Amino acid sequence: xxxxxxxxxxxxxxxxxxxxxxxxxxxxxxxxxxxxxxxxxxxxxxxxxxxxxxxxxxxxxxxxxxxxxxxxxxxxxxxxxxxxxxxxxxxxxxxxxxxxxxxxxxxxxxxxxxxxxxxxxxxxxxxxxxxxxxxxxxxxxxxxxxxxxxxxxxxxxxxxxxxxxxxxxxxxxxxxxxxxxxxxxxxxxxxxxxxxxxxxxxxxxxxxxxxxxxxxxxxxxxxxxxxxxxxxxxxxxxxxxxxxxxxxxxxxxxxxxxxxxxxxxxxxxxxxxxxxxxxxxxxxxxxxxxxxxxxxxxxxxxxxxxxxxxxxxxxxxxxxxxxxxxxxxxxxxxxxxxxxxxxxxxxxxxxxxxxxxxxxxxxxxxxxxxxxxxxxxxxxxxxxxxxxxxxxxxxxxxxxxxxxxxxxxxxxxxxxxxxxxxxxxxxxxxxxxxxxxxxxxxx
Amino acid sequence: xxxxxxxxxxxxxxxxxxxxxxxxxxxxxxxxxxxxxxxxxxxxxxxxxxxxxxxxxxxxxxxxxxxxxxxxxxxxxxxxxxxxxxxxxxxxxxxxxxxxxxxxxxxxxxxxxxxxxxxxxxxxxxxxxxxxxxxxxxxxxxxxxxxxxxxxxxxxxxxxxxxxxxxxxxxxxxxxxxxxxxxxxxxxxxxxxxxxxxxxxxxxxxxxxxxxxxxxxxxxxxxxxxxxxxxxxxxxxxxxxxxxxxxxxxxxxxxxxxxxxxxxxxxxxxxxxxxxxxxxxxxxxxxx
Numbered sequence: 028x029x030x031x032x033x034x035x036x037x038x039x040x041x042x043x044x045x046x047x048x049x050x051x052x053x054x055x056x057x058x059x060x061x062x063x064x065x066x067x068x069x070x071x072x073x074x075x076x077x078x079x080x081x082x083x084x085x086x087x088x089x090x091x092x093x094x095x096x097x098x099x100x101x102x103x104x105x106x107x108x109x110x111x112x113x114x115x116x117x118x119x120x121x122x123x124x125x126x127x128x129x130x131x132x133x134x135x136x137x138x139x140x141x142x143x144x145x146x147x148x149x150x151x152x153x154x155x156x157x158x159x160x161x162x163x164x165x166x167x168x169x170x171x172x173x174x175x176x177x178x179x180x181x182x183x184x185x186x187x188x189x190x191x192x193x194x195x196x197x198x199x200x201x202x203x204x205x206x207x208x209x210x211x212x213x214x215x216x217x218x219x220x221x222x223x224x225x226x227x228x229x230x231x232x233x234x235x236x237x238x239x240x241x242x243x244x245x246x247x248x249x250x251x252x253x254x255x256x257x258x259x260x261x262x263x264x265x266x267x268x269x270x271x272x273x274x275x276x277x278x279x280x281x282x283x284x285x286x287x288x289x290x291x292x293x294x295x296x297x298x299x300x301x302x303x304x305x306x307x308x309x310x311x312x313x314x315x316x317x318x319x320x321x322x323x324x325x326x327x328x329x330x331x332x333x334x335x336x337x338x339x340x341x342x343x344x345x346x347x348x349x350x351x352x353x354x355x356x357x358x359x360x361x362x363x364x365x366x367x368x369x370x371x372x373x374x375x376x377x378x379x380x381x382x383x384x385x386x387x388x389x390x391x392x393x394x395x396x397x398x399x400x401x402x403x404x405x406x407x408x409x410x411x412x413x414x415x416x417x418x419x420x421x422x423x424x425x426x427x428x429x430x431x432x433x434x435x436x437x438x439x440x441x442x443x444x445x446x447x448x449x450x451x452x453x454x455x456x457x458x459x460x461x462x463x464x465x466x467x468x469x470x
Numbered sequence: 471x472x473x474x475x476x477x478x479x480x481x482x483x484x485x486x487x488x489x490x491x492x493x494x495x496x497x498x499x500x501x502x503x504x505x506x507x508x509x510x511x512x513x514x515x516x517x518x519x520x521x522x523x524x525x526x527x528x529x530x531x532x533x534x535x536x537x538x539x540x541x542x543x544x545x546x547x548x549x550x551x552x553x554x555x556x557x558x559x560x561x562x563x564x565x566x567x568x569x570x571x572x573x574x575x576x577x578x579x580x581x582x583x584x585x586x587x588x589x590x591x592x593x594x595x596x597x598x599x600x601x602x603x604x605x606x607x608x609x610x611x612x613x614x615x616x617x618x619x620x621x622x623x624x625x626x627x628x629x630x631x632x633x634x635x636x637x638x639x640x641x642x643x644x645x646x647x648x649x650x651x652x653x654x655x656x657x658x659x660x661x662x663x664x665x666x667x668x669x670x671x672x673x674x675x676x677x678x679x680x681x682x683x684x685x686x687x688x689x690x691x692x693x694x695x696x697x698x699x700x701x702x703x704x705x706x707x708x709x710x711x712x713x714x715x716x717x718x719x720x721x722x723x724x725x726x727x728x729x730x731x732x733x734x735x736x737x738x739x740x741x742x743x744x745x746x747x748x749x750x751x752x753x754x755x756x757x758x
Contacts, residue, residue: 101723108511126726129512242704292598296707297618302597309599438724446708449620 055086056370059103059114061357062093064320066164069392076386077377087370100434103127107362115365116375119160121151121355121424122244125431132361133157134372136379143381147422148395151356154429160360161379163387165395165418167352168249169340170215171307171325172207172314176222176231176337180204189229190221197226197288207314210344212253212281215314216290222313225289233311238282238291239298242445244437246299248353249316250444251425253278255353256346261425261436261465268465270440271458274348279457283448296449310334316343319393322410342417354422356395432468439464505733511726524733533709534734537717544628544713545693551632552688553681556639560647561669567644578641580634589701592630620707627699627711631692639684646680647673686749714738 060070074089092114094102100123106113107130119127136158140149144162152160180186181204194202194217202217210218219235220226226235239246251259259274285291292298292306304321306312310333317325319340328335343352359378365371377383381403384394388404388411395418396404396411405412427433440461447457505524507517528534559577567574583591596617598604607614617626650673658668674681696715705712705720712720714734722731 098723104511104723104726108514126511240707242707242709293616294596294598294618296620297593297623297703302593305597305600311599432726435725438720442705442709445706446710449707449710451620451708451710 055367056089056116056374057092057114057367058089058359058371058374059092059094059117060359061096061099061118061164063096065323065391065393066357067093069387069390070163072390073378073383073387073392076383077374083373087367087373089374107131107364110364112362112364112366115362115367115371116359117362119152119358119360121429122248122433122437124152124154124159124429125433127360128154128159128431130363131159132363132365132368133159134161134361134375136161137376139381140379143379143384143397143400144395145397145419147354147419148356151354151424151429152358152360160356160358161375162356162358162394163378164357164393165354165414166357166393167319167354167414167418167422168252168316168343169319169322169413169417170207170210170314170343171317171321171338171340173232173312173334174337174339176313177204177207177218180218180221181206186221189227190217193217193220193226197284207339208341212256212277212344212346215344216281216285218314219285219290220288223288223290232313234292234306235290235313236285237298237303237306237312237315238285238295239300239303239317240282240286240291240295240445240448241297241299241302242441243299244434244441247437247440247444248355249318250278250282251440252316252343252351252353253281253346255351255423255425256344256349258346258348261427262469263426266469268462268469270465271462274346275458276454277346279444279447279454283454286448296445308334319410319414340413342421349423350421351423352417352421354395354418354424355428427469430469435468436465439468501732501736504729505736507729509728509732511728514728520729524729525737527727527730528734528737531730533712534717536709537712537714540624540710540712541693541695541714544624544631544695545689545691547628548631548635548692549685549688551628552636552639553643553684555632555636556641556684557643557677557681559636559640560643561673564644564647574641574644577637579637581637583634585634585698586701588630588634589698592626592698592702596626618703620710623703623706623711627702630698630702631695634698635688635691639688642680642684643677646677650676 058070058074060067070091074091077083078088099118100120103117104126107117107127110130117127117131119131136149140161148162148165149158151165152158152162180190187204190204191201194200194213197220198213198217200213202214204218204221205214207218215236222230222232222235224230224233239249254272254275254277257274257277259272259278260269263269286295294302298306300318300321303315303317304325307315307317307325308331322340324330326335326338326340331338342350344350359375361368361371361375378387381400384396384400385403388394388396388401388408393411393414395415398415401408401411401415427436430436443452443457443460443464446452447454452460503519504517506519506521507524508520509517563573580588595601595603598608598614603617604614616622654672654676655668658672663671693713694715695713696719699711699713700716700719703711705716718731718734718738721727721734
């Protein structure tokens, strides 16, 4: 599929994501899943495998429900709050656990779960010390970059000299190009500027990077690893809000500098996942930080003919304090108003076994499995090896990132920080507004 | 006789009144209670009355006034543009439509597209690397504006809304224009009136009620805009494209500030009711 068609399909898919019913007509355990992506395909495969088991009775077979991805969490919130029993199990995400926990029940996982996932991944489905779900998928960020362009830069002395000039002019230090795996955020910025036509008219690409800066909570998740790598956090160990910090300033200023220099498309303040992927896949961008979910398309020459063969992925750049990638899990948990709680618990227990996790992984899901477990699917899913490795080494959740108002905090930051990036308010005002809003939300 | 009429009226009106009470009255009462309550998703069924704090929170929130300003500008500008263009099309293309209906069918097509889909369509059409508009601008001029950038998003949204809803205004004006008796135009022509004088002194005054209705309908629609704006730009960088509907939606679902969201909707209801009541009284006075 051409990039344009894929972009259109992604947009439409986000609205018309799903059919309504699947599975056995007389099934009794109803599961509300994440529609329209690899998660749906993988859940269907797992449900089929479970329903085919001899020891699963007719009244405990699993039926899957899918509706629209657009506004999913809002609709789920309303359903749960209304005490809906239309589903026994529902989707859960790390950043929404705190909001949904009052309407859900803690669950018991299989004995294999600990070894299968490890503590860090299991904790993405925990709230107040209790396990609320099975972590079926993990999301984190990769740095996607063009190997061909970086190799050409590294092997050309004239290009290196130009790179040094540009970094001196825009970042204050004459820098040398580095292997992307050794990048700091400054190296990333220097590379982005070098590959920007507005800065370097000889650049082979129009833009050095593409930043997704739309006023959207998911874009803050992509951005916040910059602040984290400078040591930033939402709160310190005592619960004091620490957003107005040097680390957050560094991260926010980095985006602002790249946006103002024209190193990212000028519509970036309206960009999210699909728009950023379309820009990168067009072959006019040298590097970008993006969700791991884009890897399957952007590294595939058939799906992304302009970049598929020359795109590599690594962990996001490092800062002085850490190399960091935001992680969050998607999983399934138990609705407090479920009609068939015992059947639902049995399915969840099975879903947290190695057997289920491997079926799920082979069908396209993205579970973050331990090194031992992932070896069974490493040949078919090499990206899962990278996923598990990066999650373990660089993954973090901001302190408060699973609290009841985590979603609202992300929304608040998205509004205030995009206000700064777009020039509507200064950095001090944006940070002060976020601190004030967070103080209210975390009361 | 009068008793029979009263009985008939009661019998006929009861189902309607019951319907209104259930479908409008109940939600209205719940909203009023929520608007003066300390309420969250956990306490939807047991709200705690807390006074007028939610109203105070809304009225002192600069975001609320900013959303009002956005909706007011958006509603006024789109209503005026749609009515001007719709009126122009109805009058100047009238000879074309006299014996043919298919051009009208073509003009009506944008109305068939759901506003949310219209937003999605323009996200694609205006994307720098996937959209045809920036593609040709880059190819022909070596540059393309940021259609959805912070400085231009408002105007892009105005254009998208106008393109979609001008056909609605056009349809109203087309019908009003066709309803003007041909003899009036002929008489004016015999008296030596020019085309413009005929339009200005005869046709436009006769179409004024339609113009007023079209402006009002389009203003209301523009003021309460949600779907295409939300799909195209969300609430915008720094909240710059937050309409009042988006403000209420985000307060309710994104911030879980249910009391505040409901208080804002109660204020919106009260202001809308006052404006519509005032306009209605004004119209009745003019008719007398």
